[in-house]
Amino acid sequence: MTANSPSSDAESASSTIDPDAQARRANDGEPSTRFQSDLTIDQDAVDGLLTTEELAAEFDQNRDDGKLYAEYRRLAAEHAALRRVATLVARGVEPLEVFGAVADEMRRCVPADTAGLWRFETDREITIVAAAADPEALTRWRVGTRTPVDGDTIATLVQRTGRPARIDSYDNVAGPIAARVRAVAVRAAVGVPIIVDGRMWGLAAVGSLQPGPMPADTEVRIGRFAELISTAVVAGYRDDQKRQLLAEGSQRANLIDSLLEGRAFDEWSLREVAGSLRLPINGPFVVVAAHPPTVGTEPLREIESKLRSLDIFSAWRLLPDVQVGIVHVKSDHKLDKVVALMSRTTTAQVGVSAAFGDLRDTPQALHVARLMLRGPTDSSTSSVAVFDGSILATAAVSAPQVMVQTVGAALDGFGDLPDGERETLFETFRVWQDTDASAHGAAEVLICHPNTVRHRLRRIEKRTGRSLSRPRDVAELCLAFEVHRRLM
Numbered sequence: 001m002t003a004n005s006p007s008s009d010a011e012s013a014s015s016t017i018d019p020d021a022q023a024r025r026a027n028d029g030e031p032s033t034r035f036q037s038d039l040t041i042d043q044d045a046v047d048g049l050l051t052t053e054e055l056a057a058e059f060d061q062n063r064d065d066g067k068l069y070a071e072y073r074r075l076a077a078e079h080a081a082l083r084r085v086a087t088l089v090a091r092g093v094e095p096l097e098v099f100g101a102v103a104d105e106m107r108r109c110v111p112a113d114t115a116g117l118w119r120f121e122t123d124r125e126i127t128i129v130a131a132a133a134d135p136e137a138l139t140r141w142r143v144g145t146r147t148p149v150d151g152d153t154i155a156t157l158v159q160r161t162g163r164p165a166r167i168d169s170y171d172n173v174a175g176p177i178a179a180r181v182r183a184v185a186v187r188a189a190v191g192v193p194i195i196v197d198g199r200m201w202g203l204a205a206v207g208s209l210q211p212g213p214m215p216a217d218t219e220v221r222i223g224r225f226a227e228l229i230s231t232a233v234v235a236g237y238r239d240d241q242k243r244q245l246l247a248e249g250s251q252r253a254n255l256i257d258s259l260l261e262g263r264a265f266d267e268w269s270l271r272e273v274a275g276s277l278r279l280p281i282n283g284p285f286v287v288v289a290a291h292p293p294t295v296g297t298e299p300l301r302e303i304e305s306k307l308r309s310l311d312i313f314s315a316w317r318l319l320p321d322v323q324v325g326i327v328h329v330k331s332d333h334k335l336d337k338v339v340a341l342m343s344r345t346t347t348a349q350v351g352v353s354a355a356f357g358d359l360r361d362t363p364q365a366l367h368v369a370r371l372m373l374r375g376p377t378d379s380s381t382s383s384v385a386v387f388d389g390s391i392l393a394t395a396a397v398s399a400p401q402v403m404v405q406t407v408g409a410a411l412d413g414f415g416d417l418p419d420g421e422r423e424t425l426f427e428t429f430r431v432w433q434d435t436d437a438s439a440h441g442a443a444e445v446l447i448c449h450p451n452t453v454r455h456r457l458r459r460i461e462k463r464t465g466r467s468l469s470r471p472r473d474v475a476e477l478c479l480a481f482e483v484h485r486r487l488m
Contacts, residue, residue: 077109082224095233099130102204102225107132110221112206112214114186116141117194117229119202120159124149126177126202137184151175154191158203164192164219168212187211190218194226196233204229252277256317260324262363270359277315280328283357286335288325288342289369291349298323299348306345310337322370326362329355335386343382349373352386410480413463428456429481437468 084105088098099117107115114133118126125146131138149155151174157165167173168188170181181189184207191205204226208214255273258265265273274281290299298318303325307314312334314327329335335355342350351372353365372385414422428446432453435441439450439457446453457468464480466473 082228086228096129099229100132102229103130103132106204106206106222106225110206110214110218112218113209114184114189114207115205115222117202117204118155120149120155120200121146126155129202133184140183141180147180148176151178153177153181154189154205155203158191158193159200162193162195162200164190164223166190166214166219168214181207185209188214190214190222192219192223192226194229194233196230201230201233252315253317256315256324256326259326259359259362260317260366262360265360274359277326279313279315279326279359281359283359284329284355285357285359285362285365286327286329286338286355287353287362287365287369288327288338289351289366289373290323290325290342290346291373292318292321292323293348295320299346299350300325300342301345303342303345306341307338310334310341312338322373324366324369326359339382339384339386342384347383350384352384354387410464410476411484413465425456425460426481426484428453429460429477430485432457433478433481437474 082105084101088101103115103117106112114131114137116131116133117129119129120126125148127146128141128143131141131143149159153173153175154165154167155177156175166189170178170187170189173181186207187209188211189205189207191203193200194202194204204222206214206218206222255276258273271281279285288300292299296318300316300323304314304316307327312327312329314325316323316325318324327338329338335352339352351369353368353372356362356365368387372387414425417425428442431445432439432442435445439453442453443450460477461467464477466477468474468477
């Protein structure tokens with residue numbers, strides 16, 4: 001991820017928290033929601049931040065040393081505070097709530113009169129994201145307030161050097177930030193950078209209302225809390241990414257469904273849908289339907305990215321019974337690439353519609369692609385069947401239920417034949433048809449004598465009651481065998 005810094009690269013991490021939303025929720029007392037983070041806190045690392053156990057052992061040996069006892073109590077309290085904050089981060093509490101807890105714990109443990117967290121923006125401003133102070137001071141510098149970074153203040157020093165900084169007196173410090181600091185009566189302050197993924201995200205600072213510098217170890221003590229803030233920002237950013245990806249995935253699925261289901265689109269809406277799916281507005285397109293080997297699995301895994309590597313745009317959707325894709329093919333050459341890729345990718349049955357130009361015709365193309373799953377493939381080595389878009393094929397699949405019923409009656413005369421013998425007759429007719437009704441041409445393809453072809457054709461005429469010398473009967477037989485090949 002990226003984190004906030006003075007450069008434009010940093011905006012992503014800062015956008016995990018909306019400062020306007022923060023201001024409203026923090027100032028209005030609205031409780032925050034929780035998110036499920038995949039980050040956890042290493043408690044051993046937290047334990048390593050302080051050495052209270054070692055100090056306790058030393059204290060047992062020097063029980064009469066009041067100074068050592070006070071130091072032990074202070075470190076134990078700080079250790080407990082860090083644990084409380086670490087627990088919030090590990091539980092996946094929203095970053096805004098973690099920020100507020102850190103400000104409260106810093107103010108209590110340093111101790112300090114004020115404590116706050118600021119985020120650096122890309123326009124040389126800082127936004128206060130959490131604060132702990134007396135109520136009057138909080139009203140003078142509200143959470144969500146943006147202030148220009150100017151003058152020799154802690155914010156400018158931390159941002160410039162990436163190191164902790166302190167100001168022992170604000171009496172002669174110029175700039176809008178210093179003016180706000182004086183408005184809340186702070187006399188001295190210490191700040192440390194909050195680093196997220198190696199970049200400057202913001203700063204944590206504490207202030208004193210008393211004259212004179214703050215204790216020498218203040219930087220170290222609030223630096224421990226800054227480390228936890230970094231973890232909270234990472235957790236919030238990653239969770240925000242997950243939510244965004246889920247939302248985008250859901251929206252994309254809905255848009256694909258809208259095309260597959262043929263919802264009404266005007267020209268402008270269609271352009272918006274195509275743009276959201278990263279599809280061109282103009283065709284040609286084809287619809288691909290692939291039959292999954294088991295429910296819920298994708299027979300064409302990562303097909304969208306694979307096609308994109310070939311400069312082919314597509315949008316895919318896994319339905320309960322089929323994986324469907326809308327694919328933009330600029331030319332027959334591109335379609336050949338699509339078919340070749342799918343043939344190499346899967347052994348599952350795949351149907352491809354004829355090309356169409358308007359995305360509003362997607363439902364009809366899906367219907368054809370589904371029907372192609374039921375018919376023969378284009379070769380013995382491929383599981384992909386491409387609809388050729390011919391008039392005969394289109395007529396065969398235009399009304400499948402009616403066609404199957406009609407053709408079923410026409411082909412009843414072959415019902416008593418063994419499957420192999422029946423398929424031989426049907427194949428002979430198709431080859432004869434493809435060779436311009438030439439017995440010699442069909443014989444060459446079928447590797448038999450022309451008289452064998454003529455004998456088989458006469459058997460077809462007898463069993464169907466139709467004559468191959470009458471054009472109408474030939475047309476009916478052509479359609480009947482086409483329906484049988486594609487649908488039956």
